[in-house]
Each structure stands twice: as C-alpha cells, then as structure tokens.
Amino acid sequence: MKRLINLKASRSAKIGLALLPFIALAIIYLAVASQKMAENPNERLFPTAAQMTHTFTRMATQADMRSGSIPLWSDTRASLERLGIGVGISALSALIFGLLSGGIPLFRAPFSPLITVISLIPPMAILPILFIAFGTGEMAKVALIVIGITPFLIRDLQGEALRLPDEQRIKAQTLGANSWQVLLRVLLPQLTPRLISTTRLALGSAWLFLIAAEAIAAQSGLGYRIFLVRRYLSMDIILPYVAWITLLAFVIDRALYVISTWFFPWYHVDEAASS
Template sequence: MKRLINLTPSKGGRWLLGLLPFLLLAMIYLALSNARLAENPNDRLLPAPATMAQTFYNLATEENVRTGQIILWADTVASLERLLIGVAISALIGLSVGIVNGGLPLVRAKLSPLVTVVSLIPPMAILPILFIAFGTGEMAKIALIAIGVTPFLIRDLQGHALRLPDEQLIKAQTLGASSWQVLTRVLLPQLTPRLLNATRLALGTAWLFLIAAEAIASQEGLGYRIFLVRRYLSMDVILPYVAWITLLAFLLDQLLAWISRLAFPWYHAGEGDTS
C-alpha cells in the first residue's frame, strides 16, 4: 500500500493542484460579491470583477489630467525603482559582511553582536528618524528597505558560511591560499547562490517596507495609490493594485530563481521540481 508521503503528482497534476486554491478563493469572492451587490448595487466593499477590470484598464491606459502620466505605470516604475535599489544595496552589503563575518572569526566577534542587535530593531519604528535625517524623498524609502533586509541577509549568509565543511577551508590553506583567497575563491562562489535564495525570501519583507514608506510620505507609487484611495472605499482600485503587486513580486521571485538555476546549476542539483 502506497503511503501518502510517497505519492508524487505528475507535472499536469501539480499545475491542477496549484490552481485549485486560487479557483476556490475566486468562487468564494464571486459568491460574496454577488450576494452584497444583490442587496445593494452600489456596494463598494466587494466590487464585481468586471468593475475592477474596467477600473484597472482605465488606470493602465488613461493619462492623468494633472500630471499627464498614466497612473498605473508611473506608480509601478516609481515603486520598482525604490525596491530594486534598496534590495541591491542590501544584497551587496549582506554578501560583503556575511562573507567576512563567516570567514574571519576576529571580525565576527566584533560585528556579529552589532548585526544581531540591528536585526532586532523594528525598521518601521525608525522610519520617522529616516524622514528627519533624509527628508521625505527617495533616500528615506530606500534606506528603510536596506535597513530592514540587510541584517537578515547578513545573518543568513554568515550562518551558511559557518556550516561549510571545515575540510574545504583546510585544503585551501594547505594548497597555499591566503585569507583573501579563501574568502573569494572558497566562500564567495558558494555564498553567491545562497544570496539569491535569501533575497527571494526577503522580497516579501522588502515590499512591506516599501508600501509602508510610500503610504506615509510619497507622491507616487503603488503603496501611495492604495492608501490615497482607501478614504473613498475604492476597492475597485485597491484590489487590482494588490493583485498587481502580488504579480510583480511573483515575477521578481521567478526571475531570481531563473538566474540562480542558470548561473549555479550545481547548487540546485537534486531539488527536483521545487523552485
């Protein structure tokens, strides 16, 4: 008798099983929306899918009278620019400090406690400080993302470096490698794919900080738009924007996964169908 733990779905079966939760949620939403609209055709809490589609189309095609920009694309470009810069800075610092902390015990003794303390500070709590220090422009929003994501990346890469077999480090030194060569030729190649994986995990957190910063002080951006229209209960704007943010996050996640598989196939050996 086959046990449940040993049953593996086919490729088509995986797609079907993956779509089932989304279909179920869509059916539940349609049922609730139809019930509310039947009682009150002007209900704004659960708009009909056709209404949301029309609103989204208008946002994606019509120019704003005041700015001359197409709202959806202007918001998307502004948010993605902030997100990508913040995540790139976090990845650069995280990789550099993570390698040094993981490879050099003397440095780890000095920096590791600081990284641990910084990682425990709620980034949203220091957002007012960032606005005071950098103003309400782009720098404060990018800094919030970097401060929120970087400690996680450092700790993840440092831990991965410490879990590498000691034999690798010993063999490299036996062959005459200096400390710098051990860091760049032994640790760096093995931590780089881990960095991409950790960045994928941190994207959700980065989006959270971005939306929060845009909601508080911004003139454009996906988070700004959501919080701007909430006062009017414009769920026909909010829900499509949430779905759009989710799609963008998914595409960024898959892009990083594709880059990782392409550049480091050895790291993904044996993963099977996981991504």
C-alpha cells in the same frame, strides 16, 4: 497500495493542484460580490470582476489629467525603482559583510553582535527617524528597505559560511591560498547562490517596508496609490493593485530562481531530486 505520504503528483497535476485554491477563492469572492451587489447596487466593499477590470484598464491606459502620466505604470516604475535600489544595496552589503564575517574571525568578533542587535530593531519603529534624517524623498524609503532586510541577509550568509566544512579552507591553504583567495575562491562561490535564495525570502519584507514608506510620504508608487484611494473606499482600485503587487513579487521571485538555476545548477540538485 501506496501510502499517502509516498504519492507524488505529475507535472500537469501539480499545476492543477496549485491553481485549485486560487480558483476556489475567486469563485467564493465572485459569489459574495454578486450577492452584495444584488442587495445594494452601490456596494463598494465587494466590487464585481467587471468593475475591477474596467477600473484597472482605465488606470493602465488613461493618463492622469494632473500629472499627465498613466497612473499604473508611473506607480509601478516608482515602486520598482525604490525596491530595486534598496534590495540591490542590501544584497551587496550582505554579501560583503557576510563573507568577511563568516570567513574572518577577527572581523566577526566586533561586528556580529552589532548586526544581531540591529536585526532586533523593528524597522517600522525607526521610520519617523528616517524621515527626519533624510526627509520625505527617495532616500528614506530606500533606507527603510536596506535597514529592514540587510541584517537578516548578513546573519544568514554568516551562518552559511560557518556551516561550510573546515576542510575546504584547510585544503585551500595547504595548496598555498592566502586569506583573500580563500574568501573569493572558496567561500564566495558557495555564498552567492545562498544570497539569491535568502533574498527571495526577504522580498516579502522588502515589499512591506516599501508599501509602508510610500503610504506615509510619497507622491507616486503602488503603496501611495492604495492609501490615497482608501478614504474613498475604492476597492475596485485597491484589490487590483494588491493583485498587481502580488504578480510583480511572483515574477521577481521566479526571475531570481531562474538566474540561480542557470548560474548555480549544483545548488539546486537536492531540489530536483525531491520534486
């Protein structure tokens, strides 16, 4: 008889097991919502599936009378633009600094301690400073994302560069490669898939900083909408918006994973072997 630690699920079984917790949570919520609604028809904290579907459809199809735009799509576009710009700047900065810091000791000596100290600063603590420095426009929101995740990305890429075998650098130099060729032809191809993987991990934090910035000072965005309606206890808007944010985060994560497997299949060999 096989031991439990050696049992592996088939592909279809994996899908079923993955969906099982979500189905269970949905059943529990719907049961609680039905009970609360039966006790109090004006219940607002536990909206039913029908209420949430109706409200979400209205947010996705009907234009706002004040702005003339459809709330769900205008909020989504605003949030994704801020997130994309912030994560893009962070990833590019991390790749440059991580590559130089991991490959050039003279660059690492002054900048590595600085990055370490910056990474220890709670990004939310400097949010008021960002609003003072950049105002309440888009710059402050993007800056919070950049400050929040860039040090983490840099430190991870630097560590990955330092973990690479020294023999690779030595062989490249033996073949006549100069410092920049070693960085671009030896380190860069190996750090790029690591950057994608680390960016996927940092997306959760990026969303957190985005929602926090939008909640404090914004006129559009998913976080803005959630905190706008919280005063009315509009859970029929808040819960679908939270689910929508989760879906967007999942799609972005999967997209990055697919891009990584397409362009760097060798990086995922171990993952395929263990699945």
